[in-house]
Amino acid sequence: MIIGLTGSIASGKSTVANFLKKRGYPIVDADEIARLVVEPGSPVLKEIESVFGADVIKEDGSMDRAKMGKLIFDDNRKREQLNTIIHPAIRKELIAQKEAQIAAGAETVILDIPLLFENNLHEYVEKILVVSVTPEVQKERLMSRNQFSEQEAESRIASQLPIEIKEQGADAVIDNNGELAETEQQVVDVLKKWQV
Ligand SMILES: CC(C)(COP(=O)(O)OP(=O)(O)OC[C@H]1O[C@@H](n2cnc3c(N)ncnc32)[C@H](O)[C@@H]1O)[C@@H](O)C(=O)NCCC(=O)NCCS
Numbered sequence: 001m002i003i004g005l006t007g008s009i010a011s012g013k014s015t016v017a018n019f020l021k022k023r024g025y026p027i028v029d030a031d032e033i034a035r036l037v038v039e040p041g042s043p044v045l046k047e048i049e050s051v052f053g054a055d056v057i058k059e060d061g062s063m064d065r066a067k068m069g070k071l072i073f074d075d076n077r078k079r080e081q082l083n084t085i086i087h088p089a090i091r092k093e094l095i096a097q098k099e100a101q102i103a104a105g106a107e108t109v110i111l112d113i114p115l116l117f118e119n120n121l122h123e124y125v126e127k128i129l130v131v132s133v134t135p136e137v138q139k140e141r142l143m144s145r146n147q148f149s150e151q152e153a154e155s156r157i158a159s160q161l162p163i164e165i166k167e168q169g170a171d172a173v174i175d176n177n178g179e180l181a182e183t184e185q186q187v188v189d190v191l192k193k194w195q196v
């Protein structure tokens, strides 16, 4: 079974993915792939440089992620421009990694994709697991994890579909507002229910 794991920024996808990894489920991580496809010298990074300028490239040839974040989360047009360049490469690698897991004999594969709904990637998965938190908890955790100001956190949250909409498209929702142990128990319950 191919399971899509999603939620909003800082809702706890990586946290849930770690619980699943611990139980032996293979994880394909879209954020990790987003880093892979912009490695120094990659065609995707070259295109980013030609559109956004040399200013977003650091001295060691890697993308300046902090600078890019500031640029795109405050400007919808720039975010769309980056998405247009980078998302096709992410999608291709995501499918390749999923296929490789299946070829290696995995019966269940978890695709951890923050923008599963936004990018219409639900066609690649059979079940959707949404990790949810209240807007207050989300903002607080995002600010503390990334040392963001309230405004920085708000603009990132606003760049994604509201969590209620994602919940409506879910086969199961994990409430991650409480203790980690409660979250882990919900994950175990879902796996049991889905018989995977
Ligand atoms: C803008 C970038 C350089 C900022 O890097 P940074 O290291 O600060 O953040 P990171 O990559 O760890 O992403 C953190 C979270 O931000 C959210 N996010 C990232 N990119 C986007 C986007 N284009 N639109 C909406 N939300 C996004 C996701 O929830 C993600 O989990 C980076 O996020 C990026 O390259 N984004 C474009 C690729 C993308 O869409 N990635 C999301 C997974 S498909």
Ligand SMILES: Nc1ncnc2c1ncn2[C@@H]1O[C@H](COP(=O)(O)OP(=O)(O)OP(=O)(O)O)[C@@H](O)[C@H]1O
Residues within 6 Å of the ligand: 007, 008, 009, 010, 011, 012, 013, 014, 015, 016, 031, 114, 141, 142, 145, 176, 177, 178, 179, 180, 183
């Ligand atoms: N139940 C919890 N209790 C307390 N802190 C938590 C809990 N779940 C997650 N966190 C913390 O909240 C932050 C966000 O969690 P996590 O990184 O798992 O979210 P994410 O959805 O993967 O984020 P992103 O969209 O940015 O990839 C992290 O600092 C994490 O340690």
